[in-house]
Amino acid sequence: MAFAAACAVGACGGGGGGSSNGSSGSGTTGTNTPPPAPANAAVVYANSLTLGSIAPVSLSLTAATSTSNALLTTPVAAPLLAAGSNSLVSTFVATNVTGAGMACVSAASNTIGTVSGVNVGVDIKSVAALLDATWTASSTPSADWTALGALGTQFSGWENCGAKAEGAPSPSSTLTVGADGSFTDNVFDGNPGTTVTIVNQSFTAAQATALLSSAGYLDNAQAANPQTIRLKIYHNAAAQTVLVEQGIPASGATSQNPGFIALYVPH
Known part of the structure; x- marks a missing residue:
């Protein structure tokens, strides 16, 4: 949600008024006209997750302009992010749910x-x-x-902001929850x-149970880079659902080996 700065009572500059209630304006006693919201106000995402950490953190996003990249401001450092403001090359904001990206x-x-070995040539993380x-x-x-499994629910993954070398951004994968608790996550x-090649992945119900646990699932599919993978389910007040999947290298995420993070929105 965007937060516009507002003047405290009695703290706004300007002439006119002079009434005893401390309001200022153009001669209208007791009324304050709030200033217009900044054209490029930051949007606060209070329950976000970063690469390499499972702790929620409040981040703010300032949209790109015609002359500057979008900025992500974080109070703590993370792999590929410095504490403070960071220039982004791409963002994805979901259109079928609110407040997620x-x-x-x-x-x-x-x-x-x-x-x-997928999406070679895309340098967006x-x-x-x-x-x-x-x-x-x-x-x-x-x-x-x-x-979710009883409904055969599908989600579209937007890892790496859906960037593609072959064209406009599009989902990175489709995740389908099975009735037995298993799921597939087919990567594009x-x-x-x-042009697209689909890499089919399947996860058993037992693996899904581990992924959903606080401990996560230790994936050894890449022998040189074992990762603990976690899958979190989020709901909002509108009863919408998104998923966040994180892979954190077993030895700890670094800027050279940061792992991954992906948002899944309803398909």
Whole structure:
């Protein structure tokens, strides 16, 4: 949500008025006309997640202008992010849910999740899943996962802001929850609007249970880079649902080996 600065009573400059209630204006006693919101006000995402950490953090996003990149401001450093303001090369803001998106910087990223060697030539890397204060992590992830599976719910993944070498941004994968608690997450190597190869991934119900747990699932599919993967379910006041998947290298995320973070929105 965007926050516009507002003058405190009695603290606004300007002439006229002079009434005993401390308001100022153009001769109208007791009324204050708030200043217009800044044209490029920052939007606060209070329950976000960054690369390499499972702790929620409040981030703010200032949109790009015709002369400057978007800026992501963080109170703490993370892999590929410095404390303070960071220039972004791409952002994704979901259109079918409110208050959720992705922030991406310029960095090598020929991986999607645990699949390597995809989207070669795309140097855009997800650094944060943006979630505003309306989103909260599920307190009953197993029950919620079962409910999603009963409906065969599908989500579109937007890792790396959906950047593609072959064309405009598009989803990076499609995740489908199975009735038995298993799921598939089929990765798009390329752009479905031009040329694409689909890399099919399957996860058992037991693996999904581990992914949804606080401990996560230790994935050894890449022998040289084992990662602990976690999948979190978030709901908002409008009863909408998104997923966030994080992969954190077993030895700890670094700028050279940051792991991954991806947002999944309803398909």
